[in-house]
Amino acid sequence: MTLTEYDKAYASFIQQAILGFAEQDPLLSKIRAVTSRHRGPHRLYHEQKPIDLQTVEMESGSTLAFDAIRRSDIEAVSAFVHELASGYVEQMSKQFFASADKVVGVTGLEFDARGKPLSWDLVNDMLERMDIDFDENGAPKLPSLVVNPQVAREFENQAMTQEQSARHAQIIQAKKEQYDAAKRSRRISV
Numbered sequence: 001m002t003l004t005e006y007d008k009a010y011a012s013f014i015q016q017a018i019l020g021f022a023e024q025d026p027l028l029s030k031i032r033a034v035t036s037r038h039r040g041p042h043r044l045y046h047e048q049k050p051i052d053l054q055t056v057e058m059e060s061g062s063t064l065a066f067d068a069i070r071r072s073d074i075e076a077v078s079a080f081v082h083e084l085a086s087g088y089v090e091q092m093s094k095q096f097f098a099s100a101d102k103v104v105g106v107t108g109l110e111f112d113a114r115g116k117p118l119s120w121d122l123v124n125d126m127l128e129r130m131d132i133d134f135d136e137n138g139a140p141k142l143p144s145l146v147v148n149p150q151v152a153r154e155f156e157n158q159a160m161t162q163e164q165s166a167r168h169a170q171i172i173q174a175k176k177e178q179y180d181a182a183k184r185s186r187r188i189s190v
Contacts, residue, residue, distance in 0.1 A: 014081060021085030027146065028092055044103065051106050053099050060087030100146070118147060118155045120164040124171055132175040140172050 022028045041052040062083040068076035104110050111126050123145070133141045147155070160168065 014084065017081045018085045018088050021082065022089055022092065025089050025093070026149070027096065028089060030144065031096065049106065051103055053102065056095055058088070058091040058095065060084050060091065062087070097146075118151050120158060120160045120168070124164065124167050127168070127171050127175070132172070132179065134176060134179050138176065140175065 019033055022033070039055055041054050044051040044053065060083075062080050064076060064080040067073075068080075111122075111129065113122055116122060127142075130143070132143075135141060
């Protein structure tokens with residue numbers, strides 16, 4: 001194996017290890033990672049309007065002593081990879097939220113809770129404002145709710161009241177009727 005081949009193999013190993021660490025992150029584990037050489041903006045469309053998300057360069061640094069490589073010091077290499085992965089996860093999370101803010105702003109799906117804690121009433125308010133798709137069995141394809149871990153823990157402990165549950169069911173039923181009405185095609189025969 002030449003030095004160039006070794007360098008490529010080592011870089012590939014480091015990249016796979018970093019992606020493996022990222023898959024353990026609660027947020028990034030839900031996002032499919034794709035390697036791309038594309039350097040321009042990524043274009044999304046909402047109601048025929050383009051949304052350009054600029055490609056952002058990210059870098060993370062760590063130091064690994066040459067002697068640790070030469071000796072194949074697994075502990076030193078593991079600490080090195082973990083430090084790189086931690087920087088990668090931090091930067092990817094920031095980039096995700098920056099992109100999400102831009103997309104949500106353009107789509108009009110921003111929701112200001114005005115400082116109120118996350119509750120089922122707020123979730124129902126959000127669902128009323130958005131379109132919901134349904135699968136072939138009629139089950140709603142509800143959006144993911146991305147919140148910080150503390151808010152997620154607090155929300156997980158909340159049970160819906162009967163009133164909130166009834167309102168939730170009414171919202172889903174109304175959204176299903178809207179979805180079905182939009183999917184119908186009418187034909188007039190002459």
